[in-house]
Amino acid sequence: MEIKQCLECQEEFEGRVDKKFCSDQCRNTYNNRQNKDANSIVRSTNYILRKNRRVLAELNPNGKSKTTAEKLKAKGFNFNYFTSEYVTKNGAVYKYVYDQGFLLLDDGTYALVIKKEYID
Known part of the structure; x- marks a missing residue:
């Protein structure tokens, strides 16, 4: 596993190759902001x-x-x-x-x- 940076909170985390967020909360917050308009x-x-x-x-x-x-x-x-x-x-x-x-x-x-x- 490699160290990555969360797209929402910028915290480092470990996870699968395709993982982009450190938690479900960050994923939801990011997507809600993207879809707001x-x-x-x-x-x-x-x-x-x-x-x-x-x-x-x-x-x-x-x-x-x-x-x-x-x-x-x-x-x-x-x-x-x-x-x-x-x-x-x-x-x-x-x-x-x-x-x-x-x-x-x-x-x-x-x-x-x-x-x-x-x-x-």
């Missing part, structure tokens, strides 16, 4: 998606309803964040936040639906 982006995106889903579920308690953009915005809905799209044969594009969907109708209102496969 990526984790904050994921965390903030997930927060927005969860909020969007809550808003849709609150305005659509029975599985099918209509609402306006003003009502959605007033509750903090962000139209730029959704998890998937579904295009119908007629070309209508439903946007989904997990199981909760919304579709912009011709009259400017939104149809709210629940994805069927989540119900079954």
Whole structure:
């Protein structure tokens, strides 16, 4: 075994040829610091998606309803964040936040639906 220097605390240690850290704590601390920026982006995106889903579920308690953009915005809905799209044969594009969907109708209102496969 050879003497190495921990990437986190710079302490010397002995170990396998491929070992980089003196302890699990140093390994975790190092990796958490390396991933901090990526984790904050994921965390903030997930927060927005969860909020969007809550808003849709609150305005659509029975599985099918209509609402306006003003009502959605007033509750903090962000139209730029959704998890998937579904295009119908007629070309209508439903946007989904997990199981909760919304579709912009011709009259400017939104149809709210629940994805069927989540119900079954």
